[in-house]
Amino acid sequence: MRNMCPIVVENLDDLAKKKGLSRQAFLKEQLETLSIVEEEAKREQAINDLYN
Numbered sequence: 001m002r003n004m005c006p007i008v009v010e011n012l013d014d015l016a017k018k019k020g021l022s023r024q025a026f027l028k029e030q031l032e033t034l035s036i037v038e039e040e041a042k043r044e045q046a047i048n049d050l051y052n
Contacts, residue, residue, distance in 0.1 A: 001023075009023075012026065012027070
């Protein structure tokens, strides 16, 4: 990873290792999850807007 604090990279590697994943696989999983969470938040806001 470029332009990242070495401590952050080390922490990511530790988190990935705990899950039995490579850094790349771990980051892919995290980004996919983040994307889903963002979409879900948008849907919830749309529902709340309908009720208000």
